Amino acid sequence: MSSSNTKLSAVTGSARKIKDNAADWHNLMVRWDKLNNDGFQFATNIVNMKNSQKEHQPVDDFSSATVSQSSAPAVQQQTAGAAELQDECSKLQTVVDQMVVIVAKMEHLTAIQQGVQDLEEFQFGPEGRTLPLCHSWRTKEFEESSRVLLAAFRQELKLKQTVLQELAHTTLPDLHMVYLSCWLHQPFLPAQTRLALEALLLETGHRPL
Secondary structure (H helix, E strand, C coil): HHHHHHHHCCCCHHHHHHHHHHHHHHHHHHHHHHHHHHHHHHHHHHHHHHHHHCCCCCCCCCCHHHHHHHHHHHHHHHHHHHHHHHHHHHHHHHHHHHHHHHHHHHHHHHHHHHHHHHHHHHHHHCCCCCEEEEEEECHHHHHHHHHHHHHHHHHHHHHHHHHHHHCCCCCCCHHHHHHHHHHCCCCCCCHHHHHHHHHHHEEECCCCC
């Protein structure tokens, strides 16, 4: 272990809170990624079920006799399909609910970081501590990093909630594909978001320099 990492392993006070926050950010983002993968599978199932229902809808110009003969099995199939679709929608709702909890925890981490920043300004003046707490960042840079991450995940959560609300009610296949693509690729969490986390982990000693 390097001397800098040895130093960071024994930190206390503000530096310890910042290091613990960085670890929590990492753990929350790992949980988010797992939920995103699970949610994409549920969303895909919903789209496949919607497409299957559309394919099995009766054609209007069937004769009344044909419709009468096939109506009972068709109704049973539609009922079963509706139940399965509702089940997948409930699973997707659970995923989004868990994402709401994660963002709430991210808000708590950001509030803690703001508290550390306020304490530093109270102790050392408006500019805060002049020496870095860990490797090179000042306290304000940790607070700014947390705010950037929180803003990105808040926006992505709003997108997930929109997909949840619209996916099962949309009948256009192209729109289904747009929703699935948005869920999978997470446009509000670009590569810069991951880099921000990596920088935070490097600075706090959770990643080797």
